Amino acid sequence: MVKKKVSKQIPILAAVMLCSAGTVQAAESQAQSIADLKVGLDTVWVLLGAFLVFFMQAGFGMVEAGFIRAKNTCNILTKNFLDFCMASIGFFIIGYALMFGDGNGFSGLKGFMLVGAQSGADVPLFAFWLFQAAFCGAAATIVAGGMAERMKFTAYLVYSFIISALVYPIVGHWVWGGGWLAQMGFADFAGSAVVHTTGGVAALVGTILLKPRNGKYGADGKPKVIYAHSIPLAALGVFILWFGWFGFNCASTLAVGDGSLIGRVAINTNLAAAMGGVISMVTVWKRFGKPDLSMAMNGALAGLVSVTAPCAYIEPWAAMVIGGIGGWIVVRGVELLDRFMVDDPVGAFPVHGLCGIWGTLAVGIFGKSALGLAKNGLAYGGSPAQLLIQAAGVAAVAVFVLVSMGLVFKLIDVTIGLRVNDKHELEGLDIAEHGMESYGGFQIFSSA
Template sequence: MKEGKQSSARIGFMLIALTAILTMNGNALAGEEIPGSDLGSVIRGIDTLWVLLGAFLVFFMQAGFGMIEAGFIRAKNTCNILTKNFLDFCMASIGFFIMGYAIMFGTGNAFMGFEGWFLINAESGADIPMFAFWLFQAAFCGAAATIVAGGMAERMKFVAYIVYSFIISALIYPIVGHWIWGGGWLAGMGFADFAGSAVVHTVGGVAALVGTYILKPRNGKYSLDGKPNAIPAHSIPLASLGLFILWFGWFGFNSCSSLSVGNGDLIARVAINTNIAAAAGGIAAITTVWKRFGKPDLSMGMNGSLAGLVSITAPCAFVDPWAAIVIGVIGGVLVVFGVELLDKLQIDDPVGAFPVHGIGGIFGTLAVGIFGKPELGIEGFLYTGNPMQLGTQLIGIIAVVIFIAFSMGLVFKVIDKTIGLRASETEELRGLDICEHGMESYGGFQIFS
């Protein structure tokens, strides 16, 4: 009976397909044009679908950021951090629509673009429809903005965060993007960043560091003698879910940055390098923290995988898999020492935003000049002994760090002096969920501190 139904279904499908083919052939024989039937249009349509798939996957990474940040902080601030992640993408979408895209990809000078405000007369940066390219780039913009939420978690005013989110999305991030991906001065020098170690992650990581430094540590984070006190994550399972969502979304983040399906070898190389760097980073971080402190800390292992992902994002198209493993291992080790360094400096970064995205982004940018393979378009120092590409990467990343540190320092200072940056001590102790949103995240049962 089951086989009969399957056979009927196959026959029905074949009849539908045959009818469609005969209809198309009939139209062609009658001299009627079939819109988009030429090979070039088909290829462009497939490329468009590929880039839109990337946009959807990068958008889904917002859920990953939300889950991992919520899991790493206390229950009383969970709703607050999720609301910030939610509004990050809202602000990024509107800000990037109004002016961000024009600044990043519009015709202008070496510093910024000036055409395409509100997408009026805007042009695509690839051989796909402009709207598809815009959505892909807007998703990247949202990712850069939301990195900061974790670093400044549990004590930043909600209204201050909204103002910050719009400014970085509409102005600050697009300027750096123009330098590197929009034909700006770094692009002219030959600076290479395939999918955003510098453009997305260094921007978000350094902005988080500057904001966290200005905001000061959470109450009780450091003792009078300067030693850090552990403020435990309230939900490791939630954070773990966030990690796997991010890892999954990163395949779209990196692979779809090809902007075309035409080069299968490139896409496959990017995909395997992305995966293997994440795996190596997780192993390296958990091994390092196990050796140093006697326990295989899962939270540090997860941050190690994220650091591996961040580190491979710029060089993923330019290196062999063995190099991706090395890059992931170095990124995973760096994140452990980065977290320790911030604690020594009494800079309270609850989720490790700067060690993961800032340090990982800087290293990944430099890794292009170290491990880049000449056959893949980059004259890496290990292969050629030529320091030119590494020097270009160094100049570029220094410029990005200085620009973000100065511009975001100014933004946070202005916000602090006007509407205020930090929540009151009472609000911080009670939790931002109740004080700023009037709700709790777990049905009124405050089972975690």
């Protein structure tokens, strides 16, 4: 009887075991499917951010073209167009390895041409690379506006490749590639220091070496207005940049998560831009008697630059304060450059350089540990430790870019030359360098 009972129980036990094994296998399969779905969703999110940041190239092009004279429009747009081409190639061959490859605290040393490279996030390598390449192109493009209307096109191409392949990636490694600043606890969520301070300081160096456009300053040193040729074009560019900035900041989460971080970054980005535009307009209105649209637009950009580093670590009210201060800084920054006779046609250094520095420091003032920052900022009763780290980091970035790009521009100047001659500057770079006009047809080439 006992044997019969045992023999009857064996098939039942086997069935239970098979059922349990099937349940475990199904659970594991479901977990794997969810993990795959998450990676897929995060990949689409990062790629969407990359596409939006790429579209910012059009914004930069429209802003810079609108703020300069019509005779140089084709030239500045060609520089913006080739910027992304040079950045893509330079960042693929050399830059990514220096920024995210294994190496030391100063730079990466592996992964050139992506051979053996690893993704810096939980998304496939190629998607992560495209997102980072778009950022690299943005940093390079900042300089075009500051050096507009008098820089040789060939010199610009050389510059664009070098900053994309060498200078920007090294700064990026310090902060986002596990370099020495990251190890100190330096925080720059989306690039106030890495992208904007780098591009802004490079623009300042190049602008100083190029010297002002002919006719910009009188014998007494007072600035003369060189009118923008198309405010509507510049306004379109600002709206494109504002739109693209949601990809710039929000997709820097590198993952969708539950959406709360993306939402906070998005609202902070928008509020900072809005307050920057208002404060800039009010400041210039009070000082000069008119609500200048061009300055209001630069104020919105200043707010965007300022909030880029702290956008993930702050409350919305702090974003408004940070953006508003950025809007005030850009007005005073433009005045400061004119006082020293530094001709920056689109305000590249005040917008990106000065506000990039301010935004980086703002992390140590308004950042909250509850929102992911290592230490509370001063506004929340924290010690000055985080602010001191931020100050040291932004100073290191500024000095490195100042020295490295100073050498680059000087070498370009003594070899192929930085600046066009007076005849070409007067004629306009569209005709002199490209043989075409932006409005009204093409220059006819001849052998004469």
